Amino acid sequence: MTVARARTLAAVAAVALLPAVVTDKYHLHLLVLAGLFALMALGLDLVLGYLGELSLGHAAFFGIGAYATALLTRHFGTPFPLDLVLACSITGLFGFLIGYPSLRLTGPYFAIVTFGFAEILRLVALNWVSVTRGPMGLPDIPPARLFGFVFATERHYFYLVAALVGLAIVVTRSLVASRMGHAFLGIRENEELATAVGIHAYRYKLIGFAAGMVMTGAAGSIYARYVHFVDPTALGFFYTSTVIAMVIVGGQGSVRGTLVGALLFTLLPEYLRMAEQYRLPAFGVLIVVAIIFMPEGINGLLDRLTARRRASHAAA
Amino acid sequence: MVFAQQVLNGATIGVMYALAAIGLTLTFGILRVINFAHGEFYMLGAFLSYTVLTLADVGYVQALALAVLVACAVGLVAERVTVRPLRARHHFTVVLSTLGLSIFLQNGALAVWGPDPREITLPWDGPVLVGGLVLSRMRLLALVTGMVLIVGLTLFIRHTRVGMAMRAVARNPDAAALMGVNVPRIYAFTFSVGAGLAAVSGGLLGAIFTIEPTMGEWAVIKAFSVVIMGGLGNVPGAVAGGLLLGIAESLSVGYLPHGVGYRDGIGYAMIILVLLLRPQGLFGRRV
Numbered sequence: 001m002t003v004a005r006a007r008t009l010a011a012v013a014a015v016a017l018l019p020a021v022v023t024d025k026y027h028l029h030l031l032v033l034a035g036l037f038a039l040m041a042l043g044l045d046l047v048l049g050y051l052g053e054l055s056l057g058h059a060a061f062f063g064i065g066a067y068a069t070a071l072l073t074r075h076f077g078t079p080f081p082l083d084l085v086l087a088c089s090i091t092g093l094f095g096f097l098i099g100y101p102s103l104r105l106t107g108p109y110f111a112i113v114t115f116g117f118a119e120i121l122r123l124v125a126l127n128w129v130s131v132t133r134g135p136m137g138l139p140d141i142p143p144a145r146l147f148g149f150v151f152a153t154e155r156h157y158f159y160l161v162a163a164l165v166g167l168a169i170v171v172t173r174s175l176v177a178s179r180m181g182h183a184f185l186g187i188r189e190n191e192e193l194a195t196a197v198g199i200h201a202y203r204y205k206l207i208g209f210a211a212g213m214v215m216t217g218a219a220g221s222i223y224a225r226y227v228h229f230v231d232p233t234a235l236g237f238f239y240t241s242t243v244i245a246m247v248i249v250g251g252q253g254s255v256r257g258t259l260v261g262a263l264l265f266t267l268l269p270e271y272l273r274m275a276e277q278y279r280l281p282a283f284g285v286l287i288v289v290a291i292i293f294m295p296e297g298i299n300g301l302l303d304r305l306t307a308r309r310r311a312s313h314a315a316a
Numbered sequence: 317m318v319f320a321q322q323v324l325n326g327a328t329i330g331v332m333y334a335l336a337a338i339g340l341t342l343t344f345g346i347l348r349v350i351n352f353a354h355g356e357f358y359m360l361g362a363f364l365s366y367t368v369l370t371l372a373d374v375g376y377v378q379a380l381a382l383a384v385l386v387a388c389a390v391g392l393v394a395e396r397v398t399v400r401p402l403r404a405r406h407h408f409t410v411v412l413s414t415l416g417l418s419i420f421l422q423n424g425a426l427a428v429w430g431p432d433p434r435e436i437t438l439p440w441d442g443p444v445l446v447g448g449l450v451l452s453r454m455r456l457l458a459l460v461t462g463m464v465l466i467v468g469l470t471l472f473i474r475h476t477r478v479g480m481a482m483r484a485v486a487r488n489p490d491a492a493a494l495m496g497v498n499v500p501r502i503y504a505f506t507f508s509v510g511a512g513l514a515a516v517s518g519g520l521l522g523a524i525f526t527i528e529p530t531m532g533e534w535a536v537i538k539a540f541s542v543v544i545m546g547g548l549g550n551v552p553g554a555v556a557g558g559l560l561l562g563i564a565e566s567l568s569v570g571y572l573p574h575g576v577g578y579r580d581g582i583g584y585a586m587i588i589l590v591l592l593l594r595p596q597g598l599f600g601r602r603v
Contacts, residue, residue: 104592105595111350116537117588119580120585123578237533281424283420284417284419284423286416287413287415287416288417291413295405
C-alpha cells in the first residue's frame with residue numbers, strides 16, 4: 001500500500017469514528033455545518049484556486065440548491081436522493097447560464113458581474129412572494145429519507161455530509177489530475193499563453209464553473225433538508241465572503257487547504273463567541289493579514305514547514 | 317409634472333451616486349485597484365456625521381466636514397496597510413484585501429453603533445419650491461454641494477500640478493516617476509480623496525435617508541454600476557452614469573409594478589448589460 005493510500009484510509013477511518021469521540025449535539029452540529037461549508041468551498045476553490053477567477057456570486061448557487069430542494073419537496077414531495085440530484089442539476093444549469101455570458105470577462109469585471117447576478121437572484125427570492133414566500137421563507141422541509149431510514153439527528157447528517165464531501169474531493173482530485181485539470185492550471189497561470197497553445201479557455205472555464213456550482217448546489221440542498229427552512233438570507237453576501245475567506249486563508253488551489261479553511265472558519269466564530277461583536281471585524285483583519293503574509297494560505301504554510309523538516313533531515 | 321418631479325429626485329440622488337463613483341473610478345484609474353471597501357467610506361461619512369451631530373453642538377455642515385476629514389485619514393491608513401504591500405502581486409490579491417478591509421470596517425461599525433437604523437434629523441429641513449417642483453432643503457443642499465464638488469474636482473484635476481501628476485500616473489506610472497512625480501504619494505492622495513468623496517456622498521444621502529452599518533454594501537454596488545457604465549477611470553463618464561442610474565431608478569419606482577422591491581436591481585441589470593455588450597462603458601475607450 002502506498003503512503004498516499006494509507007493516509008486516505010486513515011482519514012476515512014478518522015472521519016467515520018469521529019462521532020464516537022465527539023458525542024454532543026452542539027459539536028456535531030458544527031461539524032455538519034463545517035462539512036456543508038467545505039462543499040461550498042470546494043466548489044469555489046475549483047473556480048478561484050484552479051481557474052483563477054474570483055466569483056462574488058457564490059452564495060446565490062447555494063441558495064438555488066436550497067430553494068430547489070425546498071420547492072421540490074414542498075410541491076411535489078420529491079424523495080431523497082432525487083431532489084438532491086435535481087437540485088444539483090438545476091444549480092449546475094444556472095452555473096452554466098450565468099457563466100456563459102460572464103466568463104467572457106475576467107478579473108474584476110467577472111467578479112462584479114457575478115455579484116450582480118447573485119444580488120438579482122436574491123432580490124427575486126425576496127420579491128417573488130407567490131413562489132418563494134419572500135422573507136417569510138419556505139418552512140417544513142422534510143428530512144432526508146433513504147430506504148425507510150430517516151436522517152433525523154446531527155450524527156446522521158454528519159455521515160451524509162461527510163460522504164458528499166468525500167465524493168467532492170474525489171471528483172476534484174480526478175478533475176485536476178485529468179487533461180482538463182491541466183488545462184485549468186494553464187489557464188490560471190497565463191490565459192493568453194494557454195490559448196496560444198490551443199487550449200480553449202472559455203470552454204474549460206465554463207465546465208469548471210458549472211462543476212463547482214453543482215457541488216455548491218449539493219451543499220444548499222442538504223442544508224435545506226437539515227435545517228428544514230430556507231429564506232433569502234441563504235443568498236446573502238455574508239456566505240460568499242465567508243467561503244472566500246475559507247478558500248483564501250486555507251489555501252487556494254488545494255483540497256487540504258480548503259478543508260482546513262472550512263473547518264477553521266466554522267469552528268473559530270463559535271469559539272470566539274465570547275468576543276461576540278468583535279469576531280466579525282476580526283475576520284476582516286484575518287483576511288487582510290492572511291493575504292499579505294500567507295499568500296498561499298495555511299496550506300502553503302504547512303507545505304513550507306514540512307519541506308523544511310524534510311530538508312533538515314536530509315542534511316543530517 | 318410628476319415625470320419632471322421624478323427626474324429631479326432621480327437627478328439629486330444621481331449626483332450623489334456620481335460623487336461616490338468618481339472616488340471609485342479615480343482609484344481605479346490611478347491605482348489600478350478595485351476598492352471593494354469604497355462603500356464603507358460612504359458609510360463612515362454618514363455615521364461619523366451622525367455621531368458628531370449627536371455628541372457636539374455643531375451644525376450639519378461642520379459635522380459633515382469633520383466626518384469627511386476623518387474618512388480621508390482612514391483612507392490614508394487603509395491604503396498604507398492593505399493596498400501598498402500588495403502592489404507587486406496579482407491584481408485580485410489586492411481586491412481580496414480590500415474585501416477584507418470592507419468586512420472589517422462594516423462589522424466594526426456594527427460593533428460600535430449596533431445594527432439599528434438611525435436618522436439624521438435636521439431642524440432646518442423643509443420643502444422648497446424650485447420652478448414648480450418640490451425639493452426638501454436637505455436635497456437641495458445635497459444637489460448643490462454635489463455639483464460644486466464635481467466641478468471643483470474636475471477643475472482641480474485639469475488645472476493644478478497635483479492634478480496633472482494624477483493624470484500622469486494614470487497614463488503611465490513609470491514615466492511619471494521618471495518625470496519626478498512622487499508616485500506612492502499620489503497613490504495615497506488619490507485613495508484618500510476617493511474615500512473623502514464617498515464620505516461626502518454618504519454624509520449627504522445619510523441625512524436624506526436612514527443610515528445603518530450595512531449601507532456601504534448597497535452603496536458600493538451603486539458606485540460600481542455607475543463606474544462600469546461610465547467606463548473605469550472615466551470621470552465625466554461617472555457623472556453621466558450617476559445621473560443615468562439615479563433617474564432610471566426613480567422612474568422605475570414611479571412607473572414599474574413592484575418597482576420599489578426591484579429598484580436596486582436596476583443597477584445590477586445595467587452593470588450586466590453594459591459589461592456584456594460594451595465592457596468599456598458607455599463613454600470609455602476599448603477595453
